Amino acid sequence: MKRTEIGTLGEFGLIEKITKDYKPTQKSTIKGIGDDAAVIENSNFKTVVSTDLLVEGIHFDMTYTPLKHLGYKAVVVNLSDIYAMNATPKQITVSLAISSRFSVEAIEELYRGIYLACEMYGVDLIGGDTTSSQKGLMISVTAIGQGETDKLAYRDGAKVGDLLCVSGDLGASFLGLQLLEREKHIYKDHPEMQPVFDGNDYLLKRQLKPEARKDIIEQFAKAKLVPTSMIDISDGLGSEILHICKSSGVGAFVEEGQVPIQEETYQAAIKFKMDPITCALSGGEDYELLFSIDPKDLEKVRFMNDIYIIGEVVEAKDGAILHTKGGNRHPISAQGWKHFSQEK
C-alpha cells in the first residue's frame, strides 16, 4: 500500500482529497462541506451547523492558557463560524477527551468559561460527550444556529466590483501568542523570572479570550445589509481572501494601508522584527469578519462601527494582490494552519 505523509498535503489538501468525490444526496442539505458552517432546510429558518476540534499541544498550550479562557475560546471560535454565515448561533454541543492529568476542578473551571460564553452570546449547551484520553485534552464543539434563507452569506457570492471589508483589527492575536511563547521559553531557562507583558494586555486578550462579532451581524440586520460573501478570519486574512476568491471565482485587490492594525500590534511586530502586515495576513485567530458588499451598499457600511474597506473584488485572471504602501504589488498567499507539517 502506498503511503503518503499527511504533512505533504496539509490540512486543506487532505480535506480536498477526502471530500472531492462526495456529493450530498439529501434534499434538506442546502450547504455541506466547504463553507464556515453547513445549512439545513428547516421550514422558515435554516439550521446552521459548525464544528471545531481543539487539541492540546496543537491548538493550545496549557502552560499559559487559563482553563476558563480555553473553554470560552473553544465556544467563541465556533460561534464565529455561525456569524460568518450571517446567522445567529442558538445551541452548542461540547465533547471532551480528558487525560487523567486533569482533575474534576480543572474541568469545572473549563466549563465555567464555556458557560460564560453561552451567557454572553445567548446560546444553549445542548449536549456532548465526555471521555478519557490517553494523552492531553481535546475539545470538540459543534454550534447550531438559525439563519434566514435570503440573508445567509456564503463564501461563493463575491462579484467583480464588490468592496472588500473587514471588521475590527488584525494580527493582535498572533502577536499575543508570540509574547506568550517568548515568556514560556524564558521561564524554562530561568524559572525564577516573572513573565513580562507590560502594556500588551490587548494582544494577550485577543489570543487568550477572543470574541466573535455578534455586534457586526446585528448591525447588518439593522441596516438591512446582506454581504455578498463572508468568512471569519481564523487562519489569517490572506488565507481567507483566497478562500473567497476560489469559491467565488474572482480575484482581489487589497490596499496594505487600509488593513486595520492596532498601534499596539504594530509596535509589538516591530519588536519581534516582524512585518506588521505579514502578521495581519498570516497570523490568524483574529475571529474578525471578512466580507464583500455590493458597491450600492457603500453608504450603509460607511457609518457602521468598526468596519474597514480594504479593497475590491476583481476578475479571477488578475489574481489576489496586495498593493503595498510602497506602491508594489505582491501576490497574496495562504499560510493556514501548518499543524501537520509542524509535527515531529
Place this chain on the structure above:
Amino acid sequence: MKRTEIGTLGEFGLIEKITKDYKPTQKSTIKGIGDDAAVIENSNFKTVVSTDLLVEGIHFDMTYTPLKHLGYKAVVVNLSDIYAMNATPKQITVSLAISSRFSVEAIEELYRGIYLACEMYGVDLIGGDTTSSQKGLMISVTAIGQGETDKLAYRDGAKVGDLLCVSGDLGASFLGLQLLEREKHIYKDHPEMQPVFDGNDYLLKRQLKPEARKDIIEQFAKAKLVPTSMIDISDGLGSEILHICKSSGVGAFVEEGQVPIQEETYQAAIKFKMDPITCALSGGEDYELLFSIDPKDLEKVRFMNDIYIIGEVVEAKDGAILHTKGGNRHPISAQGWKHFSQEK
C-alpha cells in the same frame, strides 16, 4: 485547590457535576442535555442533534479494528442516538484528530467506511474539522436529524404498567470484543499464530461493524406506534433501564428468560466462563433499542419483526429488578463505561 480524581466520579458523575446548575435559556431549545440527542424547535420538524467522541486506546484498538469498519461504526453509533429519539438522521459532521502515525491512505480508508454508512442510512456528511494530534486518533461525530413533535420518544415518558421491549439481541458485541482481545494477547506472546475466530462471525460483526435500528423506527411509523420512552443500548441493557427509570421516575421488572440472547452469544459466554445475562446487561455496544409502550399498543408490537417484550414498568419504590430464570430477584445495576477508572 481541592483535587478530585475524575476516576472517583466516573463519566455519569462528572457529567452530572458539570451540568447540574445549568439551565438552557433559548426558547428554541426543546430538549438539551440528558437524553440521547438534543431537540431544537424548527417549525414543522424538530432538529435532533447527537454527538460522540471516539478515542484510540479508549473506544477502539487499532490492532484489530479495520479502519473502514471504524469509520462506519463511528457514524452508526451516532445515528443510533437519533433513532432512539424516534427521529430520522439526515446529516452528520465528522471531526478528526490524527497523529503522524496515520497516512493519507489510512484516512481515506476510514472515510470509505464513513461514506458507506452515509449511503446505507441516507445521511449527508455536511462538515467537520481535521487536525493533528500528538498521539493517536480521535473521531468526533455529530448527527443531526428530523423528528415530528408528537412522535419524539424521550427517556422520561415511561409510565407504570407500560411494557418494556428491546429490539434484536444483546451481549454479542461484548463477546466479540472478548474474542478480539483474547486473540490479541495470544498474538503478542506467539506472533506466529493465526487468530482463531471459527464460527464467531456474528459476534465479530456486532463488535466491529454494528448497525443502527433504522428498520425499527420505520416499523413504528408504519404501525403508527409511538413508544412512551426509548433509549439506545450502548452501555448495556442494565444501565439503559436505569436511565429510563431515573428519567421517568419509575421502576422496572425484567424477566431474564425474555431477554434476547443469540445461541452463538450464549455459547461464547459459557466458553469465557461468563454468565450470558451479565453480558447482555453490562456488555454494551449492542446499539439495539430499549423502549416502553402503552399496553394498548401490545397488538401493534406483537407482529413486528425482531422485537421482544422483556418486562414491565413498575412503581419507583419497587426498584429495577431482574427476575431470574431460577426465580430469584436481583437489583439491576449500571456498569456503563468505566474509562476513567480503567485509566493508568
